[in-house]
Amino acid sequence: FTITQPTALTATQSQVNVACNGGTNASATVVTTGGTGAYTYAWSPSGGTASTATGLAAGAYSVLITDANGCTLTKSFTITQPTALTATQSQVNVSCFNGSNASATVVATGGTGAYTYNWTPGNPTGDGTATATGLTAGTWSVAITDANGCTITKTFTITQPVVLAATAAQTNTATCVESTNGGATVTVTGGTLPYTYLWDNAVTTAANTSLSVGTHTVNVTDFQGCTTTATVVIGFSDTVAPVPTVANLPNITAQCTVTSANVPVPAATDNCIGTVAVTSNASFPITLQGTTVITWTYTDVNGNVTTQNQNVVIDDTTAPVPTVANLPAISMQCDVQTTDIPVPTATDNCSGTLTATTTDPLTYTALGAYTITWTYNDGNGNTTTQTQSVTVTESAINAVTFTGATYIYNTAAQGISVANLPAGASVNYTIAPDTGLGNAAINVGTYTVTAVVTPAADAPNCDPVTLTATITIDKAEQQIIFDPLPLKHLESDPDFQLTAYATSGLPVYYTYTFTAPNPPATVSASGWVDMLTSGLVQITAHQDGNANYLPAASVVQPLQIDSNDSTIHAINIDGTEYTSPQQNTYYLMACENTANTVTVMIYTEANATVDQGHEFTINTPAPGIYEQSVTVTSQDGTTTNTYNITVERMFPFFDIAVQKFDNVLMANNNPQTNGGYSFVAYQWFKNGTLISTKQYFSEGPTNNDLLDPEAEYYLKLTTVEGDVLQTCIGHVTLEHNYRLSVTPNPATAGRMITVTVDFPASELENMQIDIFDLLGRRVHTANTGQRITEIQLPETIQAATYIVMCTTPNYQKTFKIIVSE
Incomplete structure (x- = not known):
């Protein structure tokens, strides 16, 4: 193991x-x-x-x-962790109340240096550093942030002293206004002890006993250098009255009047400097006969008073003297009234001008001669007398005459005047009906003139005389001046104002007539001519007269308007209007329009001619493009313009488009079946979007790429002549017809061919496409499951005719193609 x-x-x-x-x-x-x-x-x-x-x-x-x-x-x-972020703080407070000279400082330790500082509130001087300066009293904070973003905040309370305030008060007044022995003291609160003082007279103590009369200022400074100011007003006290310079004043004497200039103003002295005011109770001038007592009052600048009396004596002994030594005689027409007799005067040494008095009536209404006795009294017991003659004569305006007159109206004022008017006499005229001209009239009519003759200024007591006469003014004749009108050109001449006038100066008005269906011009009653078309207008100038003029004979002048306008103003084709068209106008007939003609209406200047007529038709028997040229000649024959009208009648969609199977649309380019057209370019559109520029359009190569029965298809085709035609909108219907097609045909060896079948989708699952020559030998085979299949022909295939065979479990279709090298 x-x-x-x-x-x-x-x-x-x-x-x-x-x-x-x-x-x-x-x-x-x-x-x-x-x-x-x-x-x-x-x-x-x-x-x-x-x-x-x-x-x-x-x-x-x-x-x-x-x-x-x-x-x-x-x-x-x-x-591990950094040491704690801490800071010690110190501050300097505001030195003076409401000051801004405080500062605050922090010393940061611990944390992770370096430190940043953010002082609040606001952004004081030093913000961003350890010390902020220029601070006012209040609470300030600083946020200290170390390199790791650790933050502590320190708060400072900046204090300030109590506001420094001072008040000054008078302790004693000065003896006189000029004295400098007034006293005052200043009391201070707030600030920082000790205080220093400086008065405006250089005294440096709180109490000051050497002040003059008036306002004084003291400046107070505390230990911190803060300052304030106080003011005090020093008065004075004087109780000694003035003494008159002359103990007994002399009497003043006169005949009539004593004025202020006749009385010298006395004087007095005073213990304090300053002017002693001297006043009196006298009202000048003094004219009262007898003795008048004047009381003089002496007042010093401090209100102390002394009084003194003086006598004025007036006594008049002179009689009045007449102003005119010999009074003029008075002679008046008609009568003499009191107002016609100037009252004479005299001059008195005391009373000045005196007005005479008399016991005579001073009113004389009968012709004749009279005497007046005048008396002058000065009121002080002295009198003088004087006489004057008065004569009454006859009035001079009784010889005035007044005669009427007849005139023809001439725009000027025409009038009548009185005769034999005496020198100095005046006349006032009134006229009815009133013309505002007194004794004259301008307008036609019959007028009654009333003349009121007023006597001359030297006969004010005579009554005016009233006379009447008649003025008759007849109507005047007048004539219209209306010069011939020049030939007008519609395009180059502006609308204009007629200038006919009446010799009377009255306004002319116009009417006009014409024979054309529509007016070549309109003419306003005031004479403004608005030219519309070429043609002839008869213009008549009228003046119907008025209250002063007889009617004038009307004058007629012809106005001929020519036009060189050969443009088309508008074209209407079967109800579609083209305003101010260009040289070429294109009209597309609606697909639903099945008529074989279109109606064209040409709108031009009214008298321009159109070679095709202003209304004509264009035949459109079949789909295609139809053209018609139109030549317009201006009314005056000087210009022509030629326009081209193009009418297109669209193809019904399926007259040109052939639906192949359920996913291909093919353009019919066979002149024998498409109406005789040969096309060289194609544009297929679906719902307004260009989808193909080939002779055919396919929705796609797969079995599910079908034409859209809901879509709108149409086709634009370019003919060999270069014309671009189009079809109406078409909608397809899907249906399988089990057809087979191969394109292109003829085909080229080594190139691609497209095999299209219209089989059900179930038949396409195991479809085999074989190509045989005419001897039955297979040259190519392929399996497909698509309706549209592209096959590349072998490079070695010979030029010949071949059979394309499509085989499905249930169907078999063949199609011949030609292969070229």
Whole structure:
């Protein structure tokens, strides 16, 4: 016997230690070889039963490995961890209230360097380093992370002193406004002691006794350099009244008036500097006869008052003097009223201008001469008298006359005026019906003019005179000027505005007539001509007159419009319209259209001629392409255009397409059976997608590759002449006809032939294909289970006629082919 033993049970070991102190993310792994597999594992004190123990904390571990024979092996591991990540911290607090000059620092140890730092909140200056600066009062934190992703967070509370505040108060007032003996003291709270002081007069103590009157400022600085400011207002106190410079003021005398300029303002002195204000109770000018007492008041800048009296004496002894030494005589037409007699005046040394008074009536209505006696009294006991003559004469407007007139309308105002109007007299005209022109009219009619004659300004007391006369204005004649119209060309000349006018200036309107079925142009009543087609239009200009003009004779001018348009505007083929067609128009007849003609309608400029007529038919007796050229000649005979119309009548699908078996469609290229066509190119479409460019289309080589009865098939064919024809859409019907076909035929030696059969699938399971020559000798044999089979002819086969035979258990079909070299 030969006794064997397994190889020694061994294991290699590897471990991943704890990343962070106190963590449980370590692992230990053994890879076992030898012994007799499979192996089992038992980790101690923990770790599970797999070859890898995970979730381990720092410490000692072992694994017992046992193979299938119960052989064991023990491996030990010591899992380590880094020292704990710790940090010491220090800080510098804010020095002044609301400041931002604090800082915080951490010094990290332990863990696994290097360290990263993230300060919050926000991103303060120094974020990412061990020190953050520019901090405000509040709570700040820093997250410290070592290279293993272990993290600790330290928090700082940054403090700040209480806000530094100061108030200043006055302790005593100054003696006078100019004094500097006022006192004040400042009281400070908050900040950091001790404080220093600086007043605006350089005093550096909290109390200041050398302040002037007004507002003063003191700056306070604490131990940290924080500053604040306080202000105080220093007043003053004065109780001594001013003393008059002159003890007894002299009297002021005058005849009539004393003004402020006649009275010197007295003065007084005061113990404090500053102006002494001097006021009085006097109301200037003083004109009251007799004695008036003025009381003067002296007030210093601090409100102390002294008073003093002064007498003003006024006495008038002079009589008034008339302004005009000899008053002018008054002479008026019709009468003299009080308002016509200016009241004379006199000049008084005291009262100024005086108005005379009289006991005479001052109203004189009868013709004749009168005398007025005037008296002037100054009110102070002094009087003067004066006389004036008055004469009443007859009115001068009684000689005015007013005569009517007759005129022909001429667009201008025509009127009448009074005669013998005295110099200075005025006349006011009104007219009925009203024209707004007073004594004139413009429009045709009969008008009554009323003239009211007003006397001249020197006869204001005479009444106006009213006279009437008649103006008659008859209608005027007028004529229409309508020049002959030039020949217009429809394509090159724009629509235009007629310019006929009436000599009266009244608006002309137009009418038009034409003999064509449709108007060559339309003419608006205002004369805008919109040219539509060639032709002749008779345009008539009218002016029917109005209230001022008789009707004008109408004027007729012919408008001839020529056209050189030989284009087709639209073609309509059996109801399908082509607007602004190109030179070649293609029309595809619908498959359901069984008619043998199509109707073509040509739309051109109205008087253009079409060689085929504006409506004609194109015969389409059979599928194919039919062409018709059309020549259009413009109305003026200067241009022609030739257009080509192509009509295609599609083939019924199965007139060209032949269904072979249930999976092949073949194009009929035999002119004797397809209507006389020879094709050179083919395009098969299924549901609008191109599927083949061969003469035939096959759904595939297997028995299950059948034509789709639900699909839409159609075929495009190119003739030897280059025309591209197409079929209507066709749908196939599946049916087995047990037919056999071979393509190509003739075939070529050494090339492939395709054998297609239309047998049921059950017959295809054991079908044999044989090729015989005409002597019955087999030249090739093959077995197949497909409807379509490709066979390569032998290179050595002779050019001749051969029989292809397909044999199944129940059927046998033959097909002749020709093989060429």
